[in-house]
Amino acid sequence: MISCKELNILSKEIKIKNKYKESDAKIKIYGLTAGRGFHWQKEISASYWGSLIIKIYDSNLLVYNEIFLEQYLMCVSTSEMSEKCPTEFLKAQTIIARSWFLANKEKKHSSLGFDICNDDCCQRYHGCNHISSHSIESAKSTRGKVLAHKGMICDARYSKSCGGISEDYENVWQGEPVPYLRSINDYINDKTPFCSSKKIDESFLKNYIGNVDENGKYYRWQIELSKKGIIKNVYKTLKIKIFDITSLVPIKKGKSARIAKLEIRYLNELNKNKSIILNSEYEIRKVLSKDFLFSSAFEIEEVKDGYLLNGRGWGHGVGLCQIGALSMALEKYDHNQILSHYYSNTNIISLYK
Structure with a gap:
């Protein structure tokens, strides 16, 4: 009105x-x-x-x-x-x-x-x-x-x-x-x-x-990401085709444990080792999850068919x-x-x- x-x-x-x-x-x-x-x-x-x-x-x-x-x-x-x-x-x-x-x-x-x-x-x-x-x-x-x-x-x-x-x-x-x-x-x-x-x-x-x-956990949180989900979202956001993810490797962390730079190591369709470098906390949060991660302050634990993120904070x-x-x-x-x-x-x- x-x-x-x-x-x-x-x-x-x-x-x-x-x-x-x-x-x-x-x-x-x-x-x-x-x-x-x-x-x-x-x-x-x-x-x-x-x-x-x-x-x-x-x-x-x-x-x-x-x-x-x-x-x-x-x-x-x-x-x-x-x-x-x-x-x-x-x-x-x-x-x-x-x-x-x-x-x-x-x-x-x-x-x-x-x-x-x-x-x-x-x-x-x-x-x-x-x-x-x-x-x-x-x-x-x-x-x-x-x-x-x-x-x-x-x-x-x-x-x-x-x-x-x-x-x-x-x-x-x-x-x-x-x-x-x-x-x-x-x-x-x-x-x-x-x-x-x-x-x-x-x-x-x-x-x-x-x-x-x-409504949820802001101070400490946990989320499980499947490799299939990450692969799909990498293609959606970066237009890069991944056959299989071999590891997620933090390269740089800040004082709050926020990851400022992260490497995605993967195999391409020809079974060759490749990698992607994500160069900011925003890009890390956007590329790893279709729902945008709460923050980039997380520890990575490998689980069956994916990764368990134990995180802290929001933003x-x-x-x-x-x-x-x-x-x-x-x-x-x-x-x-x-x-x-x-x-x-x-x-x-x-x-x-």
Whole structure:
């Protein structure tokens, strides 16, 4: 249903101007895909503030949302995690979402004419579906605040669960080391990681994770991959034909035990030994499993007709660990303490009021 004050139809473009009300978004879109390409991919509907521009792109409809930054940020924290999360977590999440946006806008999707997308490729933005007065106030109280390093806005990366140890930036994205995105142990006093199931029981966690996230094991997980399944997915993603896999060999690991480079050794159709090198944690997660692995932090055990992966964490593991930060907030750490724990050599500055 659309309730708007202005509807303009131009050549191959429709613009819908919504009459903005914080408590009553009027534009709802059905059939959106959340978690594109990841194991939690699903179809959702979402309501939006601001204006929508609908264009034809590659035989599909591409929907743009024009919205004020602070309105957008009110929605990000409760798209990434639940509106039931503690206030100090929502404050921390909003500050890093603002920082990440301002550090990265126009970098990923400029060719398509928008700043960032609405999904995990950038950061989750599922409209106003899950906001509350609690989450709105948390965003308003941090208005204009960003994380900074030597006066520059931080590219504040984050993921769902580091698995107990976060990862260095360069082991995930292969760029130069970033001073504030360094590997840390996810604890302060008792050496029990904040994200561990001892700190926050995973049956309890379902109350706080994002609405599109899967209920399951985040801290430690196990999955069995058949050789046939890997062979099929290698062809799907890389267009390389494999007759039989002989071994999976980690070549490089980061401090969190995330595999940054992995070799697939195999026999081709002529029974000759060949190999494929997967050069990033993202590629490893995508190529080994059709459902996209939770993380690349896993040990490999050979079993009949396949491999058993004993893994830890969910996501790339760089920067803030959302489940760890949630655990800290539940233990009454404030947002400043949470951010200083995950981002060394940083401070919070105010860009505007």
